[in-house]
Amino acid sequence: MKLGVLFSGGKDSTFALHMAAEKEEVACLITLLSKNVESYMFHTPNIHITTLQAEAMNLPIIQKTTEGKPEHELEDLKEAISEAVKAYRIEGVVSGAIDSVYQSERIQRVCNQLDVWCVNPLWKRNQKEHLEEIVAKGYEVIVSGVFAYPLDETWLGKPLDPELIRALLDLQDKFGVSPSGEGGEIETTVLDASLFKKRIEIVESEVCAKGNSGILRIKKARLIPK
């Protein structure tokens, strides 16, 4: 089955892509470039890095800009998937949704309208085991956005490793933060993964943060040999 992967450049869509590529043919990546940093549907920090990530994986990418207005953004998603169906003859779409019914049901509806498969290989995964598996598989992932108390700018740029997982689980116990950021509490950017032929090096970045909200904006990055 030819699949297109809804790709944000974060850990979950990258891992879903990895799982999909093990079982089916991944024909392209599909990325929504949302102008709304508060979108419940689409990841926004460093979304421009998806271009470099696609290049690192030798995969074509369809990118579509959306204003990110609730529900209207689904029309943009529909157009992007339609384009992938036409250009790459995909039969289905893969998402990295784990527990968000809000995201999942909207993607399911769009896929149903377009008569394509909707595949969610991470659905209902144990989040602790999920994070541990990402680390065990050698992914290089950094925190690139924080959007909830008590997270702050000190988390930005931290690598996903056993220490960070312990800290996230601690926040789950104390504050109910979803360890994998299913509630949008935390966003990540993948710099290297098993499907990457080259890894991403951040050349220049800046922290833009205020209180419990902030992003690590990657201003300049390049591909380097692994």
Place this chain on the structure above:
Amino acid sequence: MILIVDMNFRKDSLGFHEFVLPIVNAVKNLDDYAVRHYSELGQEDLTRYSSIILSGTALKDHASLNEPDEFTWILDCKVPVLGICAGMQTIALANGARLTKCLGIGMTEITTTAPNPLFSSTFKAYALHNFSVQPSPAFAVLAKSGKCVQAIKHKQKNIYGVLFHPEVRNREIIQRFIRAFRVTE
């Protein structure tokens, strides 16, 4: 031991992760379990397990519905069975029901219409279906949502079907099914 039947179009498909593993996670602390794809089931499976759960599938996956011969065992099954979504549709088809077009995606209000050991009153559950069923006279309707039959039970046997996906937001329903028949069967 519980048998969880993978109803996806192919063994070891991506649907296994989405529709089978969440059921495994709901039952693994209650009893031992085994997972088999529907194409692998044999006569011995009708008695080897204490209960059987048939998984759901993706909206576009109609493979199990198109292979009714694979599920004639349901008619003779002596152990309790719970079919989820495609699992319920398959149970109904094996027993002479017909499918009715009924789209449901997302959190849905379910209203209990007959007392049963799995759920009661009104509750919300995750729906993902293109069809519901018009059950045969051998089955009672246990729950509805708007126009869709959401749950059925065989009138003489402990064969249940739920159209919604309890593994998403209502794991306790699967656990009640396991507990209800773990000792007595």
